Amino acid sequence: TTVCNERTGRSGSIASPPTHLDITQKIDVNPPKGTRDFPPEEMRLRNWLFQNFREVSQLFGFEEVDFPVLESEALFIRKAGEEIRDQLYCFEDRGNRRVALRPELTPSLARLVIQKGKSVSLPLKWYAIGQCWRYERMTRGRRREHYQWNMDIIGVPDVSAEAELISSIVTFFKRIGITASDVGFKVSSRKVLQEVLRRYSVPESLFGRVCIIIDKMEKIPINEVKKELKSAGLSEEAVEELLEILSMNSLAKLEEKLGDSVEALADLKQLFSLAEKYGYSEWIQFDASIVRGLAYYTGIVFEGFDREGKLRAICGGGRYDRLLSTFGGDDIPACGFGFGDAVIIELLKERGLLPELGPQVENIVCSLDQDLHGAASAVAAKLREKGQSVDLVLENKPLKWVFKRAARINARRLILVGSAEWQKGMVGVKILSSVANTMGTEGNTAHSSRISDYG
Numbered sequence: 001t002t003v004c005n006e007r008t009g010r011s012g013s014i015a016s017p018p019t020h021l022d023i024t025q026k027i028d029v030n031p032p033k034g035t036r037d038f039p040p041e042e043m044r045l046r047n048w049l050f051q052n053f054r055e056v057s058q059l060f061g062f063e064e065v066d067f068p069v070l071e072s073e074a075l076f077i078r079k080a081g082e083e084i085r086d087q088l089y090c091f092e093d094r095g096n097r098r099v100a101l102r103p104e105l106t107p108s109l110a111r112l113v114i115q116k117g118k119s120v121s122l123p124l125k126w127y128a129i130g131q132c133w134r135y136e137r138m139t140r141g142r143r144r145e146h147y148q149w150n151m152d153i154i155g156v157p158d159v160s161a162e163a164e165l166i167s168s169i170v171t172f173f174k175r176i177g178i179t180a181s182d183v184g185f186k187v188s189s190r191k192v193l194q195e196v197l198r199r200y201s202v203p204e205s206l207f208g209r210v211c212i213i214i215d216k217m218e219k220i221p222i223n224e225v226k227k228e229l230k231s232a233g234l235s236e237e238a239v240e241e242l243l244e245i246l247s248m249n250s251l252a253k254l255e256e257k258l259g260d261s262v263e264a265l266a267d268l269k270q271l272f273s274l275a276e277k278y279g280y281s282e283w284i285q286f287d288a289s290i291v292r293g294l295a296y297y298t299g300i301v302f303e304g305f306d307r308e309g310k311l312r313a314i315c316g317g318g319r320y321d322r323l324l325s326t327f328g329g330d331d332i333p334a335c336g337f338g339f340g341d342a343v344i345i346e347l348l349k350e351r352g353l354l355p356e357l358g359p360q361v362e363n364i365v366c367s368l369d370q371d372l373h374g375a376a377s378a379v380a381a382k383l384r385e386k387g388q389s390v391d392l393v394l395e396n397k398p399l400k401w402v403f404k405r406a407a408r409i410n411a412r413r414l415i416l417v418g419s420a421e422w423q424k425g426m427v428g429v430k431i432l433s434s435v436a437n438t439m440g441t442e443g444n445t446a447h448s449s450r451i452s453d454y455g
């Protein structure tokens with residue numbers, strides 16, 4: 001079987017877990033290397049981010065899908081020398097199957113489309129938000145998991161699909177306060193590369209590998225890139241021509257170089273024209289050096305970048321018309337993007353745009369003595385039936401403690417169940433939060449109320 005990492009030959013095997021934990025053993029309370037916990041504050045920010053992903057996806061008429069985080073390793077084994085392959089989080093399961101924690105969502109999406117076959121009608125507009133994994137030497141201290149938002153359009157060969165996808169990301173950025181002066185999209189087409197390789201009779205089979213080598217241009221010295229291109233079989237002349245074209249950021253200059261019959265040019269011109277119609281021209285620019293680091297892209301590719309140049313790519317995507325057929329499916333055109341949950345948060349921090357997201361509960365309910373806890377529970381149940389959120393104080397606590405907790409959880413109202421009022425079917429109500437006061441109720445911040453009055 002093909003293992004995910006021939007270089008080390010290491011393929012993890014599942015040792016049987018211990019049958020009991022030694023109670024004296026102090027466990028490490030931190031999450032595994034490269035992974036994160038999401039305590040409430042971080043979870044609120046994550047939910048806010050994902051809610052914006054979801055609302056934009058729904059605004060564009062996309063349907064949500066999801067797949068197992070664990071997939072057959074074979075789904076990700078490609079021979080183009082991608083980083084994602086070298087860092088595959090793969091192992092052999094207890095049934096001796098080669099499996100991997102997904103490093104990306106697109107292959108799973110392609111698998112599901114093929115599985116659905118004729119039972120779904122094209123085009124499909126699907127989105128997913130899923131945790132993706134890589135196993136990287138922690139020497140670089142980078143994370144091993146992140147969440148990725150993906151949107152994909154399956155079954156539309158025209159560049160109108162890529163234009164729609166970029167529009168959805170622009171819409172997302174605008175929703176969270178990011179403008180075209182903060183972020184832009186570098187756009188190109190791999191058909192430019194394909195045309196140059198064709199002119200130098202480089203075999204199609206080398207296309208993916210050449211793209212992956214070029215994608216490293218920003219990360220390794222140019223001489224190393226040239227060396228790798230030559231070792232892949234490109235002539236000195238082809239390499240020089242390729243690098244000259246990749247340095248272009250003007251469509252006019254590219255046309256001068258390649259002539260106006262090249263399909264890549266028609267695609268890019270159409271994309272820029274549609275961008276004008278959508279109203280997001282100021283967000284995009286042609287940059288021939290953009291190839292992206294996934295072997296399966298075949299056409300338009302794009303990536304979102306921060307204009308201050310401090311951060312890694314925010315998102316990226318493109319057309320992948322051959323992926324489904326390489327999985328044995330029909331020749332169905334497709335395009336999509338991935339948007340990670342880490343760089344965007346760094347950008348929002350940089351720009352002072354992180355949202356203020358404190359806890360929020362409408363009511364805190366407490367009994368003034370222990371034998372009224374049942375009454376307090378009944379009050380909480382009634383409020384909850386009416387859709388009111390309630391933090392019910394579960395133990396006998398001094399009022400000072402209750403007020404402190406009410407402030408900490410940002411409760412808007414304190415409901416006190418005391419014997420005197422309870423005899424009359426009443427409870428004490430104290431309006432706590434500033435929100436309540438702005439609603440013009442400062443006057444009666446404390447009063448008794450029949451619990452049935454509270455909707």
Ligand SMILES: OCc1cccc(Br)n1
Nearest residue numbers: 132133134143144145146
């Ligand atoms: O963007 C590449 C990637 C894939 C999986 C997990 C992480 Br962290 N990063």
